[in-house]
Amino acid sequence: MKDRYMFPAFFCYYEDGTVGVVFPDLPGCVSQGDGDEDALRMAREAMTFHLWGMEEDGDAIPKPTPARGLSPEPNQVVVLIDAFMPPFRERMNNKAVTKTVTVPRWLEVEAKTAKLNYSQILQDGLMERLGIQRNIRGRRKSGVSA
Numbered sequence: 001m002k003d004r005y006m007f008p009a010f011f012c013y014y015e016d017g018t019v020g021v022v023f024p025d026l027p028g029c030v031s032q033g034d035g036d037e038d039a040l041r042m043a044r045e046a047m048t049f050h051l052w053g054m055e056e057d058g059d060a061i062p063k064p065t066p067a068r069g070l071s072p073e074p075n076q077v078v079v080l081i082d083a084f085m086p087p088f089r090e091r092m093n094n095k096a097v098t099k100t101v102t103v104p105r106w107l108e109v110e111a112k113t114a115k116l117n118y119s120q121i122l123q124d125g126l127m128e129r130l131g132i133q134r135n136i137r138g139r140r141k142s143g144v145s146a
Helices: 035-055 085-093 103-114 116-130
Strands: 004-011 018-022 031-034 076-084
Touching: 004 035, 018 035, 031 035, 031 085, 076 085, 085 116
Parallel strands: none
Antiparallel strands: 004 018, 004 076, 018 031
């Protein structure tokens, strides 16, 4: 995995002022915005998310086509879009996910009476079982027994 990617995109200009964005090297990665600035921001977001998904799925990330090797249509321009992946990966890795758990009713009543936080208990239990400790910032450190 690379920390930074840069891919060319076609910015397609439409009469209503919107700008469509297509990445010739990343099929399925498309975006649009209201004007250049919005289109650039949305293109970077779409490309970063798309590349992260490819990394997560273990898909090979293609080599970008050189911008000079592309032939835009009359209403298009080629724009190079970059993505710096480390902060995005960290944000996605720390994103909360919902899990459904099943416990006996009597245990749920006791936990509710004690005002226990299921999420925190589950996180603590999983980290203990996996031998992971939180560091000061709440992030995890692997391979350290609890």
